[in-house]
Amino acid sequence: MPVPATLGALLANRHLGLRLLSDPGPDSAALAVPIRWVATSELDDPTPYLQGGELLLITGLRLPRGSARITAYIDRLLDAGVVGLGYGVGLVTDAVPATLVRVARERGLPLLEVDQPTPFIAVSKAVSDLLAAELYADVTRGFTGQQSLTRAAVTGRARGVVNRLAALLRGRVALLDRNGQTRHCSPPSAQALAGTVAGELSRLRGRRPAALALVEGDSHVVVHPLALSSGGREFLVVGLERAPGTTDRSLVNVATALLSFDLEQARAERAALRSAALLRLLLDGVDLTENVLTGLGGAMLARRPLWVTALTGEPAVLDELLFDLLAGLGDHVLAAVVDGDLIAVTATRADQDLLMRTVPGDRSVAAGTSRAHTRSEVAQAVRQARQAAAGARHLVPAVLDYEQIRATSVVELMDLSVLSAYTDSLLDPVDEYCRSTGIDLVTSLGVWLAHHGQYDPAAAALHVHRHTLRYRVQKAEALLGRDLGTADARMELWFAITVRQGRLSTAAKRTDGPLPQ
Secondary structure, eight states, X not given: OOOOSBHHHHHTOTTTOEEESSOOOTTOGGGGSBOOEXXXXXXXXXXXXXXXXXXXXXXXTTOOOSHHHHHHHHHHHHHTTOOEEEEETTSSOSXXXXXXXXXXXXXXXOEEEEOTTSOHHHHHHHHHHHHHXXXXXXXXXXXXXXXHHHHHHHHHHHHHHHHHHHHHHTSEEEEEOTTSOEEEEESGGGGGHXXXXXXXXXXXXXXXXXXXXXXXXXXXXXXXXXXXTTSOEEEEEEEESSOOOHHHHHHHHHHHHHHHHHHHHHHHHHHHHHHHHHHHHHHTTOOOOHHHHHHTTOGGGGSSSEEEEEEEEOHHHHHHHXXXXXXXXXXXXXXXXXXXXXXXXXXXXXHHHHHHTTXXXXXXXXXXXXXXXXXXXXXXXXXXXXXXXXXXXXXSSOEEEHHHHTTSOTTTTSOHHHHHHHHHHHHHHHHHHHHHHOOOHHHXXXXXXXXXXXXXXXXXXXXSOHHHHHXXXXXXXXXXXXXXXXXXXXXXXXXXXXXXXXXXXXXXXXXXSOOOO
């Protein structure tokens, strides 16, 4: 710990050679009063130029003469908050005037003799060095304190933050719930803070968050409301036996933010557990009455229709999205991660639209939607929403409604890069034949399949003789090693050619450019 800038610290500095003349005693509180700065003035009344907390240095050049005038001079300095008076000997007088020494002792103002070899600038520099060391220590304390509070929040949650803040402030800290009851406190004596502020909490419940300070003598109690998204209030109460400094207030502000986050997280976790339990009951087919649903916090499930959304993606992304949903929609959504997918149930289409706006647009999450007319159909709706989410994985944007699946080509529902690889692998022999002969067998096969394997209309569409088309089909059979007279072979060939022909157009339907390969 740094040495505070006080008269006691200056007297202990042997290089300054200061001597205390008013002799208030080594344990006097006057020697422990902090010095804010050093001022030099020979004015009869320097107080208009002082702010309080200064050590005033004089040479006696214009010191008043006579006991009454010196007494008035000392009283003015005391009223201005001067913490000490230093008299430099050797310029005006060889010793500190006896009247000044006597009056300073009577009035209780510490009087220092500054020997001639010690310039006033040395005293100023010594105080400046002490203040700088204090400031650096205070900044370091604030920085390390913020780090330790953050670690406490991670490892000990709200209780850890309360315990750590009390240790950092060397004071009493209590976390009160909305009813003013103590949730956590440190040390045990901080339990009394709840009673101290009980009559003040009602003033803070119905207003915007603002700190409240109670001062009684040297005791300072500060109340910080913790604003929650639910509209509720909890309170952080700090009790100190001193006025809080800048670093103290900074640490309390950090603790307030961490506790607010922890309470929100705890609330979201409780909501997630409740949602998971309710969804599991619905998926298991348990018949829940409206009274039971209301008692379990699922009153929204009594409404109809219910809108179901399934989201699939990396677990970490889904967990973060779950927290955002519960924090943003609150009682308007029932959401939980069930069997690896994030399932969300809303009671209105507007709430579902709001939910969908929280889905990342980078395809890290795929979303599928479905609609259940009653809560008894939620299990079926969840299955449909999951199927839609699985189909949306390769779309841009990665969103698909179950009702849209029937109107969507199966080619659009599959990963384009996988389809392309399959197509190129299957058609590679006929592609090589085309490169060596210039005969486009793929186009001929596509037209032939589009005409259900009938040679005459397909040949007419290609403007070739039917025997030429038959030869091309037979050549393709030989190159592919497949009997195109079977339904399975024709289906695979049709699928491959459809992908080949629709690859760019499929991508264009979903985005402004081709999908990433």
